[in-house]
Amino acid sequence: MSAELRRRGERTAPASAGQERLWLIEETSGGSATYNVPVFLAWRERIDVAALASALEFVVERHEALRTAYELRDGRLLQTVLDPRTPPIEVIDADSAEAVRAEAERRGREPFDLAKGTVLRCVVWRGSPGCDALLLVVHHIAVDGWSLQPLLDDLAVAYDAALEGKRPPADELPLQYADFAVWDRAMAQAPEIRRAVEERADHLVEFSRALVLDGCTRNPAADEGSRPGRQRDFPIPPEVSARVGHLSLSLRATPFVLWFAAVQAALYRWSGRREFLVGAVTANRNHPELEPLIGFFVNTVPLRCAVDPDWSFAELCRKARTEAYRSLSHQKLPFDQLTTAVNARRGTGRSSLVDVGFVHQAPPTGHTRWAPPVELPTETAKFDLMVIVNEVGDDLTVTVEYDTDRYSDEACGRLGETLVALLTAAVGDPDRPLTEFLGEPPAVQGREATSTPAPRKRESAPLTREQRRAAELFVAVLSDGGRRVGVGAADELTADADFFVLGGHSLLAVSMLAEAERRYGVELSPRVFLTDPTVAGLAEALTSAEARRDAPMPAVDDGPLPATSAQQRFWLLDRMPWLRPAYLSPTVVELAGDTDREALRRAVDTVLARHPALRSRFSLDRKERRVHYRTDGPPAVTTVTAAPADPRAHLAEICTTPFDLAKEAPVRADIMCLDGRTVLALVPHHIVVDGWSAQVLLDQIAAAYRRDGDLAEPVHPAAVAEPVDADRVGAVVERLRGAPLDPSLPHDRPRGELQSTSAATVSVFLGEERLRRLREVAVGELGCSTFVIAAALMGAALARGGGGRDFLLAFPWSGRDSTGAADAVGMFVNTLVVRVDLTGEPTWRELLARVRDDAKAAYRDATAPYDAVVETLHPTRDLGRPPLTPLYVTSAKEPDLSVPFARHLAPDPLFIKYELELTALERGDDLELELAYATALFDERTAHGLLDAMVAAAADLSDDPDSQP
Structure with missing residues (x-):
């Protein structure tokens, strides 16, 4: 890319593409609250207004986006950074809690004057029951959902410092929002982005028909603007929330993918459409320098949805995982450009590319001085329908925002209730067919018929049954991957057609093997496929996998067990002092944000104790001249090191000190506590882990730390080791x-x-x-x-x-x-x-x-x-x-x-x-x-x-x- 993201220090810059869209909606809707972001904070104590004013002044000075004005000049929307100033704070004597909340919602809907740069307002209620309350209202042109956490974090730090009469400590931000906007505009015009938009539009156009759900009172409008809206919350029962993390692990899906699959199924249930688009609202902060910034970075990424009611929820998740990975790789493509390109192809006057939005988010957390923030409703809607999944600790809530001109409260309720029921059923049995708990979709008036497959062409060389299945996998995955195979059906592929020659690559190969598992219930090794990546080769691999699919996993006790060939070699190499450090496998990670170090220690200890390999002890049987091991030794215990005098030397010692493989657990873990930072060093010996294992351990430690349900049942390595030949x-x-x-x-x-x-x-x-x-x-x-x-x-x-x-x-x-x-x-x-x-x-x-x-x-x-x-x-x-x-x-x-x-x-x-x-x-x-x-x-x-x-x-x-x- 020719554009460079760097600090420029310019006071005037073009608005970003996303900001321009928001500004246009604001201008055409006459002061709508559609893009107001009102955040209500119930304080646990009395607010010191002078300290609050000082803190707000610091935050506005630190983040230029909070003091920026917008002006249309010579056909271009420009943003101008204004001098720092303290936002006015209105102080009101509180009445009842209900009155405060109602007044806060009303004030949260008041419009902004973007030309004057008033993008932040503040109101304090004195004497509210339970203590004071604070309302911050920010225009979306200056913040997104991600921004709320750094905004509140900086406010808290500055408020604490102001109470002590000090200026808060803060490093200078590496970038400001105007720097991003300049880069964003240059990127949007880059030839490679233009080409990528055209290619992506080709893949979206067939899915881009209007999505209409049962209960729609009128067809979607042809333009965007202010929409009257409402929200309804659907809490997930605690017993279901507690199992969602386990379901994600068992399906090897992120929570985003899990919910994306559920949203697809619910939309199918109430639209009858098997193919459609959903707009995922993504953070779009692909550079670490952007993470601490306040600003509007989000982009809407169209996700292609394909639902077959005969699939199980687990199968739908696997499909959703592939689509999410593929589509989210395009999140840098400007949504407006995509919309224009798709409209040019479908020849319609309809401007919206997606009718339903989807957001998966963790709202900002609370603070010692205030309860968890609440984002108030604005009685507007950004899409016909938007599904918002909020994760707050162990609590899950689905919020459905809907355009009241298009959908009734009853229609919104059906969608939300279906999502809750679907997730409840999925955590109980993800392998049940969707039809068993979704029911029959209604006949939605105006719904466009789903596409039917093109008629098959006559086969020139018939494939066997196994080869036909393999060819169908080739076509499905390569087509979905955006690399169109030059054929219309699987029958046009020959037995020796090569996956990579047809446009596949290694990541798509993995996707195809996952699709094979979904369709046929077999796990295929990438190694087996790469040996012969042809239709015939895949067919043979499918046949072999099905033959061994039902073989039971052998039971394994704690030993003594014979070491594998690789373990024998590593044991011998461990006898050579000059090689010992090379056969340790350290993983060192820094944790994000505030860390509960005691919870982290418990999580690491839990995971280290679960896996038999990490409890191994090795010894040489001199008669057999063979190394054996047992897996019943005591587990390793995590150490916590507070502020070591020389952190680098301490970490080096943790990562290089050899193990006594006969007496010690072959792994150590240390949590190093530095000033404002937490570093976890996980150091196993290579004799018991490989690179794949390291990722498994990190994922499980993270899940245990977050308490995301039960961890996957541990597997003894001897039960699944591939025998040497x-x-x-x-x-x-x-x-x-x-x-x-x-x-x-x-x-x-x-x-x-x-x-x-x-x-x-x-x-x-x-x-x-x-x-x-x-x-x-x-x-x-x-x-x-x-x-x-x-x-x-x-x-x-x-x-x-x-x-x-x-x-x-x-x-x-x-x-x-x-x-x-x-x-x-x-x-x-x-x-x-x-x-x-x-x-x-x-x-x-x-x-x-x-x-x-x-x-x-x-x-x-x-x-x-x-x-x-x-x-x-x-x-x-x-x-x-x-x-x-x-x-x-x-x-x-x-x-x-x-x-x-x-x-x-x-x-x-x-x-x-x-x-x-x-x-x-x-x-x-x-x-x-x-x-x-x-x-x-x-x-x-x-x-x-x-x-x-x-x-x-x-x-x-x-x-x-x-x-x-």
Whole structure:
């Protein structure tokens, strides 16, 4: 992107696209309260008005959006930041609580004069029963839902300081709203955004017919403006709320996805429509610098809804998860541009793209000085209907806001009651078909008929039954993913049609396997599919999965149990002191906002005690010459460290101190309390966890901290471990034979007698445009995954540096193919090897095909024990280097962090197991290449040079795939 989000310090700037839409509605509706945000605070004490005035002055000075005026000049809406000033505070003697509330609602509906910059008002009621009360009314052009928490937090800090006669401590904000508005306008005009809008409009137009529910008194209007509205609350019963978190975990769905699915089902129930759009109101704060800002950032993201009444709620959730992930990746696209583009395609005068809005939010929390804030109704509506899900601690409430000119209170009540009943039924049995608790949809007058599938074309080469099912999965997922397959039906695909050649990528492959699970009740391993990503390959995988679907999970006691092949290796490596730190797997996270550290400690201890792997103790059976373990040892206990003298040294000690695997629990956890910050270090030994396990642990700790229902039942790793297959070793050895085991690398220093694992990292982004071109060739034409691309780029960069033309790269495989393995904590990873062979002067196309085919072979032989492969190919290695290859490569998607975690912190010091480790990390529409290097062997300059060579190779590949690497 050409636009840069940075501090500009300008007093006059264009309004953002979202602000312009609100301003236009305000101007055309004659002072409506549609976009007033009245927040009512019942104080627990008497308000010091002078301190309150000082606090408001500080907040307005700190956040420019609260002192900004709006003016139409030469056809452009401009915002001008005014000088700081204290908002006037009106003080009123209170009567009864009912009178105060009624007066607050009336004042909350009074209009603003945006031209004068009066976007904030304040009223105090003295002597209200239970103490004083405060009303803050802000115009939506200056705040969104996210803004309320920083507004109230800053107000509280400033008020406390004012009572003490002090100025509140506050860091200068890195950005102000006007900086965002300049960037937002530039982004909206960027060619890549324009292209993305046109592409997205193509995907939305067939879903964009007006959505009319039973009870609608008249058709939706052709324009937007002030709408009379009302709200009704539908509390979720406590016994249901307590189980929602467990339901989310069991369905592997976020709360947003869970509610999105429920809203779809309820809308289907009262509209009869199976395909329609819902507008999700999203925070749209994709840069960390925007998080503490007050301002209007939200965007409306159209979500495509597809409901089949024969699905279960669980099946609908899986579909909703795919759609939410896909659609929310487009949240940067301006809603107005999307609306215009879709209208151009459907040729209607109707301006609204969505008729029903959906918001999932956590309202601002209370404070020691006031009760939880209440956002008062304004008797207006922003959509025909809007469903708002509020989560306040363990309490859940559904609010339905409706346009009273279009819907009756009875119609609103039916929708809300259906949502409550649906969620109640879902937490009881998410596998029940929707038809059992939704009933038959009414015949809604004016409802457009649902689309019918196009007639099938005559088959030129009939597929088998299994292949037809696989082809239908291809078409469903690729079409839904916005990459239209060049066929009208599954019958037009041949048995050898390749998923990646048809436009798929690794994330869509995962979506397709989830769809297979939804349709056919089987869990498919990505490894199995990647081995043969064709219609025939998927058909074979479906058949095999169904054959083993009903096999019972074996019962496992606490042992002694034989260690796996990988655990045997890690136990041996733990005997080598110079390697021990590299086989610890620290995860360090900083928590967001105020943290209940005692609740966090309890949550961590609860999770550490649940998983059998984390209670393991290892010992060597000398007679059998084999390592065994038991899982009945006492669990680890979290330590809490308050303000260590040297936080960095303390964290380093936590993350690098070895374990006594025979006597200690193989995990430790420490909560470090710093000034205003809380850091959790979770440090297990690699012998009992892998990267997947680390995410499971973080998710469960977050759920336990939030008390989101019951945690998933723990799984013993021995019950789901995939058995190794020594018979596959020969195939692996034959595939790798002849490749150099010690390639010439650009070492700045020679290896020592013992391998050094101390490391550092450098990284670079490819850039969105370059990545797009790269994917067109590598993914679209050749069917290569991100992993294959990364491996080829690494090999090409090393070859250009004179390091030979043939390389072996180690990479991990999850090893979680068994039913139930997804939620297990354990060490399941096996090490595989891919060959990157540049001999014989191949073109880029030929090189990628070689790496792709070799990776498929590696997936096919993934059950071959790595130790046996090493012993056959490299029996005489010295202790100064890793076995078989010093090179490692992997690809991943940017991990999601559950609330309450804010961000990952890099372990310091860093240790690696190889000499060079490349990670290709998918971050939205960009790809980050991160290279970890052994500092005993390489200088930072050399590592940067290798990354630069990879970027240059990526440019050459995307520009001319027929050239030579």
